[in-house]
Amino acid sequence: MPQRSEAHVGLMYALAAYGSWGLMTIYWKCVSWMPSLELIAHRVLWTVVLMVPLLVAMGNWRELLQVMRHRRLLGILFVTAALISVNWLGFVWAVNSGRVLQASLGYFINPLLSVLLGVALLGERLRVAQWLAIALAGVGVLWLVIWQGEVPWIGLMLAGTFAVYGLLRKFTPVSATVGLTVESALIAPIALGYLLWSADAAGGSHFLSHGWGGAVLVALSGVLTAAPLLWFANAARRLSLTTLGLVQYVAPTTQLLLGVFAFHENFTVNHLIAFGWIWAGLAVFSAHALLRARR
Numbered sequence: 001m002p003q004r005s006e007a008h009v010g011l012m013y014a015l016a017a018y019g020s021w022g023l024m025t026i027y028w029k030c031v032s033w034m035p036s037l038e039l040i041a042h043r044v045l046w047t048v049v050l051m052v053p054l055l056v057a058m059g060n061w062r063e064l065l066q067v068m069r070h071r072r073l074l075g076i077l078f079v080t081a082a083l084i085s086v087n088w089l090g091f092v093w094a095v096n097s098g099r100v101l102q103a104s105l106g107y108f109i110n111p112l113l114s115v116l117l118g119v120a121l122l123g124e125r126l127r128v129a130q131w132l133a134i135a136l137a138g139v140g141v142l143w144l145v146i147w148q149g150e151v152p153w154i155g156l157m158l159a160g161t162f163a164v165y166g167l168l169r170k171f172t173p174v175s176a177t178v179g180l181t182v183e184s185a186l187i188a189p190i191a192l193g194y195l196l197w198s199a200d201a202a203g204g205s206h207f208l209s210h211g212w213g214g215a216v217l218v219a220l221s222g223v224l225t226a227a228p229l230l231w232f233a234n235a236a237r238r239l240s241l242t243t244l245g246l247v248q249y250v251a252p253t254t255q256l257l258l259g260v261f262a263f264h265e266n267f268t269v270n271h272l273i274a275f276g277w278i279w280a281g282l283a284v285f286s287a288h289a290l291l292r293a294r295r
Helices: 003-030 036-058 061-068 071-096 100-122 128-148 153-170 176-202 211-219 221-238 241-247 250-262 269-294
Strands: none
Touching: 003 071, 003 221, 003 241, 003 250, 036 061, 036 071, 036 176, 036 211, 036 221, 061 071, 061 176, 071 100, 071 153, 071 176, 100 128, 100 153, 100 250, 100 269, 128 269, 176 221, 211 221, 221 241, 241 269
8 A cells, every 4th residue: 555545544543543532522421320430340341341352353362362471561561451440430530520621631731741751750851842842731730720729630630640551551562452451351350349349239230220222332332442442553553653643632622622512611711721821832742743753
């Protein structure tokens, strides 16, 4: 396939992946009748149910077995599984408690936080433009703290857990699909135990409380977890990191628009000022990345 066609296909995959992650906000609203922790437990279990046979069909079962025999890798993946589970839980809770705007804030600042982690933990050096980008975003977060009188902890938690997750996975020699499968399998016993305990404590499970239609909707969380990941993996093979870095803003932008126009969250002038500082930082960060890529 010609290089331009490959890049075009990769862009379509990237838009599908990040667009899905942005639109998933609607899905979590549709199943908000189930407690957030139960939703994440179901998401973990249904992801395992889907991914294991999918990996077998794709011929990746040998890699899966190799990872399962490697204790050090399993230890790292257990940590990343815990991080991504906390991230999922935080996002679902944010959506179902009317804090979509703050959730989108987290994913806007995530790339900048990842860069800071690189400086703090890996000894990477930043250029002036990158420091400027981080400073501008920092002003935006500080504006929210001063105006609201509290730290936007949901957004910072989402950005922090995902940044650390990405850092650890960067140095874990496991493909995205196998990694997700192993992470889900490691958390699955905890998820199953929690669902059994909560059903016993509540005198029944919420899974069938909305009939079979509601049960099917919850089970779809496995598909909605796996499909964007597969699309992202296909995009990553075809696109440069710079292009992927730009497309990633589709997800938080979609979340922000849904929070304001679909879920009618209050977007004030102070929100606009804070997000404006953060967007300015991201613009500087992205422009610098593009210039370096061209050079």
